[in-house]
Amino acid sequence: xxxxxxxxxxxxxxxxxxxxxxxxxxxxxxxxxxxxxxxxxxxxxxxxxxxxxxxxxxxxxxxxxxxxxxxxxxxxxxxxxxxxxxxxxxxxxxxxxxxxxxxxxxxxxxxxxxxxxxxxxxxxxxxxxxxxxxxxxxxxxxxxxxxxxxxxxxxxxxxxxxxxxxxxxxxxxxxxxxxxxxxxxxxxxxxxxxxxxxxxxxxxxxxxxxxxxxxxxxxxxxxxxxxxxxxxxxxxxxxxxxxxxxxxxxxxxxxxxxxxxxxxxxxxxxxxxxxxxxxxxxxxxxxxxxxxxxxxxxxxxxxxxxxxxxxxxxxxxxxxxxxxxxxxxxxxxxxxxxxxxxxxxxxxxxxxxxxxxxxxxxxxxxxxxxxxxxxxxxxxxxxxxxxxxxxxxxxxxxxxxxxxxxxxxxxxxxxxxxxxxxxxxxxxxxxxxxxxxxxxxxxxxxxxxxxxxxxxxxxxxxxxxxxxxxxxxxxxxxxxxxxxxxxxxxxxxxxxxxxxxxxxxxxxxxxxxxxxxxxxxxxxxxxxxxxxxxxxxxxx
Numbered sequence: 005x006x007x008x009x010x011x012x013x014x015x016x017x018x019x020x021x022x023x024x025x026x027x028x029x030x031x032x033x034x035x036x037x038x039x040x041x042x043x044x045x046x047x048x049x050x051x052x053x054x055x056x057x058x059x060x061x062x063x064x065x066x067x068x069x070x071x072x073x074x075x076x077x078x079x080x081x082x083x084x085x086x087x088x089x090x091x092x093x094x095x096x097x098x099x100x101x102x103x104x105x106x107x108x109x110x111x112x113x114x115x116x117x118x119x120x121x122x123x124x125x126x127x128x129x130x131x132x133x134x135x136x137x138x139x140x141x142x143x144x145x146x147x148x149x150x151x152x153x154x155x156x157x158x159x160x161x162x163x164x165x166x167x168x169x170x171x172x173x174x175x176x177x178x179x180x181x182x183x184x185x186x187x188x189x190x191x192x193x194x195x196x197x198x199x200x201x202x203x204x205x206x207x208x209x210x211x212x213x214x215x216x217x218x219x220x221x222x223x224x225x226x227x228x229x230x231x232x233x234x235x236x237x238x239x240x241x242x243x244x245x246x247x248x249x250x251x252x253x254x255x256x257x258x259x260x261x262x263x264x265x266x267x268x269x270x271x272x273x274x275x276x277x278x279x280x281x282x283x284x285x286x287x288x289x290x291x292x293x294x295x296x297x298x299x300x301x302x303x304x305x306x307x308x309x310x311x312x313x314x315x316x317x318x319x320x321x322x323x324x325x326x327x328x329x330x331x332x333x334x335x336x337x338x339x340x341x342x343x344x345x346x347x348x349x350x351x352x353x354x355x356x357x358x359x360x361x362x363x364x365x366x367x368x369x370x371x372x373x374x375x376x377x378x379x380x381x382x383x384x385x386x387x388x389x390x391x392x393x394x395x396x397x398x399x400x401x402x403x404x405x406x407x408x409x410x411x412x413x414x415x416x417x418x419x420x421x422x423x424x425x426x427x428x429x430x431x432x433x434x435x436x437x438x439x440x441x442x443x444x445x446x447x448x449x450x451x452x453x454x455x456x457x458x459x460x461x462x463x464x465x466x467x468x469x470x471x472x473x474x475x476x477x478x479x480x481x482x483x484x485x486x487x488x489x490x491x492x493x494x495x496x497x498x499x500x501x502x503x504x505x506x507x508x509x510x511x512x513x514x515x516x517x518x519x520x521x522x523x524x525x526x527x528x529x530x531x532x533x534x535x536x537x538x539x540x541x542x543x544x
Contacts, residue, residue, distance in 0.1 A: 005190050005191065005192050005424060005427070005428045006189075006190075006191040006192070007191075007192050007194070007414065008039075008191055008192070008193045008194070009036055009179075009193065009194040009195065009412040009414060010036050010037055010038060010039040010159070010193060010194075010195050010412065011033070011034045011035055011036040011037060011038060011195065011196055011197070011410040011411075011412060012028055012034065012038045012039070012195060012196070012197045012198075012199065012405065012410065013038075013039045013041065013166070013179060013180055013193055013195040013197070013198045013199065014028075014038060014039070014040045014041065014199045014201055015041050015166045015180065015198065015199065015200050015201060015202055015221075015222060015225070016041070016042065016200065016201035016202040016203060016222060016373070016375070017040055017041075017042035017044075017046050017047075017048075017149070017152075017160075017201075018145070018201060018202075018203050018373060018374075018394070019141070019144050019145060019148060019373070019391060019394045019395065020201040020203075020372040020373025020374075020394035020395075020397065020398050021040060021042075021199070021201030021202075021372075021373070021398075022040075022145070022148035022149060022151075022152050023148055023394065023395050023398040023399070024199055024201060024372055024398035024401055024402065025038055025040050025152055025155070025158050026107065026148065026151055026152060026155065026158075027398055027399055027401075027402035028401070028402045028405055029155050029157040029158055030402065031402060031405060031406045032406075033405075033406065033408070033409070033410045034157060034410060035410065035411065036410070036411075036412050037157050037158065037159060038157055038158045038159070039158075039159050039161060039193060039195070040152065040158055040159065040160045040161070041161045041164050041165070041166055041180075041182055042160070042161070042162055042163075042164070043163065043164060043165040043185065043217060043221070043485065044162070044163065044217050045162050045163070046149050046152070046153070046160060046162060047145055047146060047149050048215065048217065057122065057124075057132040057133050057134035057135070057140045057260065057388050057391070058101070058104075058132070058133050058134075058140060058144075058388055058391040058392050058395075059073065059094075059097060059131055059132060059133075059386075059388045059389055059391075059392045060097050060098065060101045060119070060121070060131060060132075060133045060392075061073050061094050061095075061097045061098060061131060062097075062098055062101070062119065062121075062131075063098065064118065064119075065121065065129070065130075065131060067129045067130070068129045068130075068131050070091065070094045070095050072128060072129065073090075073094045073097075073131065074087065074090050074091050074094055075128075076126060076127055076128055076386055077090045077094070077380065077382075077386045077389060078090060078382070079126065079288075080126045080288045080289075080382070080384050080385070080386040080512075081380075081381060081382020081383055081384055081385075081386070081512065082290075082382055082383040082384055082511050082512035082522070083382065083383065083511065083522070083526035084235065084238075084379075084382035084383045084511070084512070084526055084528065085379065085380065085381070085382035086378070086379030086380065086382075089360050089378050089379045089380050090379075090380055092360055092396075093360070093378075093380055093389075093392060093393055093396045093397075096396045096399070097392055097396065099399075100392070100395040100396055100399055101133065103395075103399070104144065104147075104395065107147055107148060107151055108147040108148075108150065108151065109135060109143060109144050109147045109148075110135055110136075110143065110147075111133045111134065111135050112133075112134050112135055112136070112137065119133055120133070120134065121133060122134060122260050122263050122264065122323075123260075123263040123264075123286070124259040124260055124262075124263045124286070124387035124388055125259050125262065125263070125283070125285075125286045125287060125288060125289060125292065125387050126283065126286065126287065126288040126289070126386055126387065127286075127386070127387065127388075132260065132263075132387070132388045134260070134323075136325075136326070137322060137323050137324055137325045137326065138258055138260065138323060138324045138325065138326050138327050139325075139326050140391070141391065144391065161182060161184070163184065163185045163186050164182050164183065164184045164185065165182070165183045165185060165221065165485060165488060166180040166181065166182055166183075166198075166221075166225060167180075167181050167182070167183045167225075167427070167482070167488055168180065168181040168225070168228070168423055168426075168427065168480065169181075169198060169225055169226075169228070169229040169369065170192065170194065170420045170423060170424075171229050171230070171366070171419060171420070171423070172415065172417040172419050172420055173417055173418060173419045175230070175366060175367070176366070176367045176368045177198050177229065177366050177367065177368035177369035178194055178195065178196075178368060178415065178417075178420060179192065179193045179194040179195040179198060180193055180195070180198055180225075181193075181423065181424070181427050183427075183485070183488065185484070185485045188483075188484065190427050190428070192424050192427075194412050194413070194414045194415075195368075195412060196368065196408065196409070196410040196411065196412050197368055197370060197405055197408065197410060198368060198369050198370065199362065199370045199371065199372060199401065200222035200225060200226060200356060200369070200370070200371040200372075200375050200376070201222070201371070201372050201373045201375060201398075202220075202221045202222030202223075202225075202373075202375045203217070203218050203222070203373060203374045203375060204218045204220070204351060204352045204374040204375070205218060205219065205220030205223060205352050205493070205496045205500075206218045206348075206349045206350065206351075206352075207219045207220075207446070207489075207493065208220060208349075208445065208446060208449050208493050208496060208497045208500070209239075209348070209349035209446055209449050209450045209454065210443075210446040210447050210449070210450040211245070211254055211346075211347075211348040211349065211450060212253060212254065212348050212349040212350070213242055213245050213253075213254050213255070213256040213348050213349070213350045214253070214349065214350070215253065216253065219489040219492050219493050220352075220492050220493060220495070220496035220497075221488075221489070221492045222356070222371065222375035223236075223352075223355055223356060223375055223492075223495075223496050223499070224491070224492035224493075224495040224496055225492075226356045226364065226366075226369065226371065226375075227495055227496075227499065227531070227532075227533055228480075228495070228533065229366060229369065229533075230366065230532060230533050230534075231356055231357070231364045231365060231366050231369060231371075231532070232356075232357040232364070232365045232530050232531070232532050233354065233355065233356055233357060233377070233499060233530070233531045233532070234354055234355065234356075234357040234377040234379075234528055234529065234530055234531075235353055235354035235355075235377055235383070235503070235528055235529055236352070236354040236355075236496070236499040236500050236502075236503040236529065236531060237354065237500060237503035237504040237506075237507050237514045237529060238352070238353035238354050238381075238382075238383050238384070238512060238513045238514050239349060239351070239352055239353070239354075239500065239513055239514075240289055240290070240349075240350050240351040240352070240353060240384060240385055240513045241289075241290075241293045241347040241348060241349055241350060241454070241455050241513065242256060242259075242289060242293070242347060242348055242349075242350035242351070243259075243268075243289060243292040243293040243295075243296050243345070243347050244256075244257040244258075244259070244261070244262070244268075244292075244296075244310055244345040244346075244347075245257060245345060245346060245347065245348035245350075246330065246331065246334065246343065246344070246345060247306065247307035247344040247345050247346040248334055248344070249306075254346075254348040255327075255330050256348075256350075257310060257327060257343060257345055258324070258327065259289070259387045260323070260324075261310065261312060261315070261324060261327065262285045262286055262310075263286065264315050264319060264323060264324075265314050265315045266285070266310050266311055266312045266314055266315055267284075267285050267310075267311045267314060268285050268292070268295075268296065268308055268309070268310060268311070268345075269308065269309040269310075269311050269342065270299040270302075270303050270305070270308050270309070271303050271305045271307070271308065271309065272303065273309070276295065276299050276308075277292065277295055279295070280292075280294070280295040280298070281295070288384055288386070289350075289384060289385070289387065289513075290383075290384045290512050290513045290515070293347045293455060293513075294455065294456070294515060296308050296345075296346065296347055297347060297455050297456060300346065306346060307344040307345060307346040308344075308345060308346065309342035309343065309344060309345070310342065310343040310344075310345045311342050312338040312339070312342070312343055313338075313339065313340060313341065313342070317339040320338060320339050321339075324338075331343055347455055349450075349454075351374065351385055351390065352374060353377070353381040353382065353383065353384065353385055353512070353513065354377050354500075354503070354529075355371070355374065355375050355376045355377040356371040356375055356376045356377060357376075357377055357530065358370070358371050358372075358376045358377065358378055358397075359378070360378050360396070360397055360400055361397070361400040361401050361403065361404040362376065362397055362398075362400065362401035362404065363404065370401055370404075370405075372394065372397045372398050372401055373390075373393070373394045373397070373398075374390065374394075376397070378393060378397060379528075380393050381393075382512060383511045383512025383513060383514060384512035384513045426480060426481055427481055429481070431481050431482070431483055432483065433483040433484070433487075434476065434477075434478065434482075434483060434487055436475065436476070438476075438486045438487055438490050439486070441472055441475065441476060441490055442486075442489075442490055442493065444468070444472060445468070445469065445472055445490075445493055445494065445497060448464070448465050448468040448469070449465060449497055449500070449501075451465075452464045452465035452468075452501075453465045453497075453500060453501050453504055455515065456515055456516075456517050457504055457514070457515065457516050457517070458516055458517045458518040459505070459516075459518055462501055462504050462505045463505070465497075465501045466498070466501045466502070466505070469494060469497050469498050469501065470498075472494060473494050473498075476490060476491070476494065478491055479491065499531055502531065502537055503529045503531060503537060504516075506529060506537045507529060508523075509521060509522055509523040510522055511523075511526075
């Protein structure tokens with residue numbers, strides 16, 4: 005096996021990984037450079053599909069303040085939001101927005117050439133910056149990718165996947181095993197700091213807004229290494245994904261469309277959101293999602309309508325050119341007719357438990373972005389807080405690593421040697437149908453661990469997962485990328501279900517029809533390999 009070394013390994017090339025790479029490259033202690041590992045191609049990540057925008061608490065917006073943003077975030081988070089983390093991220097939004105502009109991100113401006121801001125669900129004022137109308141994630145991803153490609157301190161491994169962390173006998177992370185998918189070869193890369201920035205796990209569900217790469221890889225890596233994961237039961241289902249029969253990967257219809265005036269109607273053409281919350285169509289995402297789910301059940305339909313005809317045509321073409329084009333390709337002119345929408349798995353509030361600077365419980369291992377859990381999102385993420393968290397946390401991580409000795413030593417350690425030897429041995433391809441196992445996993449997660457849950461459904465999902473794990477029979481070394489993705493999807497699916505079984509209440513995005521009330525005590529759920537689910541009271 006090839007042996008290599010880098011000061012820092014960053015696993016994942018979304019906005020969190022790209023921004024982290026650029027900020028860390030500015031540090032003077034990066035002697036062995038930075039390795040950026042992405043299992044697809046650069047610019048293909050979950051981040052690029054973020055349409056709505058990024059929260060910015062700007063001094064020129066006299067309608068807004070840090071305290072107001074903190075209040076909105078905590079209200080959406082249903083009692084599990086960390087107020088100190090939220091305040092810190094909010095206070096640093098202005099600095100990172102300025103930094104992104106310097107990196108080449110072109111945010112949209114109004115007629116007076118001021119930064120344009122829009123409104124999204126559960127925000128009390130307009131504070132969402134956007135780029136390219138409805139292509140904020142794509143614009144940020146491309147601008148940062150351009151900078152990364154030109155940075156001499158950053159080496160990029162495309163079509164490569166980190167499949168195991170190098171954990172030594174002292175339980176410190178010393179690097180990773182990297183699998184190169186084009187030739188099925190392995191490389192052991194030693195490093196002083198490994199950063200997981202792999203994004204979410206939406207692909208464990210049969211209906212998702214996430215791209216095919218979102219298979220929970222980083223969370224599974226961390227769990228296998230004994231890192232603590234937090235709040236895995238909280239999966240956000242975006243209320244409005246384009247509902248076209250046969251499309252498992254659903255095109256997202258941004259919340260900003262409702263922010264600009266669109267309204268939800270059931271298949272009978274009736275407005276309904278006002279019946280479920282005083283904020284109606286702009287209530288928190290979990291509320292709107294369950295409202296849509298309820299209307300679909302009552303009308304025996306697989307979708308509701310988003311009435312976009314309430315927005316004038318000029319605004320639609322200017323603000324939502326990509327959504328307009330995507331709908332038109334499906335034969336829907338959103339300036340003249342309703343758009344069929346339904347909920348889809350969108351975002352994981354839980355993940356690897358970290359500080360705001362990315363520290364995990366394992367020395368040498370860090371995490372940023374959706375793969376991590378800082379406590380910002382609580383039980384339900386406030387719209388457009390995710391991109392803000394990505395860049396603020398990545399910036400803090402770079403400051404954290406600036407104080408570290410990043411000298412890389414290729415050490416002789418029995419645990420690391422065993423790991424390398426495991427992946428240095430040949431393995432035969434799984435003799436079953438991996439795609440069929442993935443389909444079965446996604447179906448049981450959607451039916452039994454989705455928008456509305458109960459004990460019987462969750463136990464059915466857990467039973468199905470255990471059967472799939474037994475049938476697959478692989479927990480470490482696999483043959484190809486598809487097998488590694490199945491391995492990781494099984495791991496994170498089981499974590500989601502176990503956590504959902506343990507939380508016998510309804511809170512935020514976690515709704516149980518057999519426990520509809522929210523308990524008086526608000527607690528985080530912690531999970532670690534080999535341990536039972538641990539509940540730790542955070543406040544009551």
